[in-house]
Amino acid sequence: MSAPEVHHLFHNPIADHSFSADRQTLAIARDTTVELYGRVGNSFKLKDELKGHDKTVTSIDIAPNSGRIVTCSQDRNALVWEPTPQGYKPTLVLLRINRAATFVRWSPNETKFAVGSGDRLIAICYFEEENDWWVSKHLKKPIRSTITTVAWHPNSVLLAAGSTDAHARVLSSFIKGVDARPEPTAWGERLPFNTICGEYLNNSAGWIHSVAFSPSGDALAFASHDSSITVVYPSAPEQPPKAAVTINTQLLPFMSLIWNGEAEIIAAGYDCEAFRFKGGINGWQLSGMVEAKSRPGLGDAREESALNMFKQMDLKGKVKDDTQLKTVHQNTVTMLRPYETSGDAVTKFSSSGVDGRLVIWNV
């Protein structure tokens, strides 16, 4: 396993990051702006800044095929940035929410995107040709608190959402005229807008930080603030799930998780590094971390001279400089994304965090 590619972009938290399909452009949500980095050799150079939000940008997503960038912010707006020869052109989206927008993701077919918000609703946004405008429909009904995360099913109709009311839900975002009728799945057969296909709560009911469908869409994983990961396998529409496996860990909570095939989940969070979970419908378990512990370089104790040792003792009252974590990330990892995939398996993934680092890992 080769070493991860570490890019220390700046000394601010990275709220979210997204790569273009060719992985040459990296979009970073930094404070109130969106920074676009281009790959130059082995590093990323700042090449453009998208300014349009006036409060913290909370989430960002690049559509792989169209190249459109969608961003959302605490200023309650979402913007779609259309690539043009003169640069990116922003279009405001009619979200109709009166609290911060917290999370945005394009649907896999790129005709819609979902914006989670603190207004206890999810805005499903789609383009209306006759008005030349992005409009939204609200998924509202069972949601009782802020939406922290959303994830799309491969069929672009089902949407998973995690909320601070401790529920992970699977909802239908079917929009007439935009979506074709989806094939029936274990989640549901007829799926009019706002059908609740599943509502899950784990035992101790912590806030949900991250949700993800497995590559096939037949299982849902969510990470919550009680340091656990729960994987739900639906059986049939309107039926209780075949299995709901919760793994309580000894670690700090996970902020983000991704699937690697159907039998592995990678999750990272407040422990500043990524962990692997392996399993299936009969049970899951923590199988180790992605990061090799004895990496050379960082954290290595250098040969200390006696002079240096006494100097340190005098200045800092200790011999060793232990202000660095042993992990690559020096603060909470807030977002994981697949970077390179082959079929359903992830071969490389990227992580970003509060420490302003972006790291590309080999699985």
Place this chain on the structure above:
Amino acid sequence: MSIIQQHTESSLTDAWRTINIDALDPDSSQNFPLSTLHPPQPEFSDQDARNLQSQIRQLLQAGDAEGALRSALENPIYNAPDLAKETHLQTVIEVLQRIKVNEMTPLLQKIYNDDRGSESLDVLMKYLFKGMAATPSGISSQHTGNSPRTPTKLMTPQATGFSQIGGRPGITSGDSTGAAMSVLLSWHEKVVEVAGLGCIGRVMTDFRRV
């Protein structure tokens, strides 16, 4: 008079910030019971807690500390009057005080490796925190009324008026509080060793309070 002084009393105050806009929104969390979000927990009465206490005491007297601890942790009392919760806290602490320091870690590991062991240790952690939070004033106020600073026997069960632990006659109550606290602290350390920091996080996030 300078133009700068055109502030009025009302523009200077930030009273407008204290308007609770959530109360005006019919959908807001203020206007629906949060308890509906969670599945209901089984109800316990004071009598149930006392029955459980005497069962566990029997186990303790038979020398089965492990069995006593397990049955105390497998029956956490969530949905009950305060007195029942208090009684069960006493029960748990009685059990904890009966277990020797060098037996703690092996016992915790054994419980943790069980099927629902992680959950049991979460429950234990809840009782440890509750025990630490139960300040002498908090407990004594039920009985001694308005004397919040009086250091009374922390671990004396009020419900039964009978205790095998803590306030033995002749020992000053301050000492017994300290002794009980040190038991809780050493258990806390051992539980964190076995169940990790995740255990503390779960106790803090959990809606089921003991």
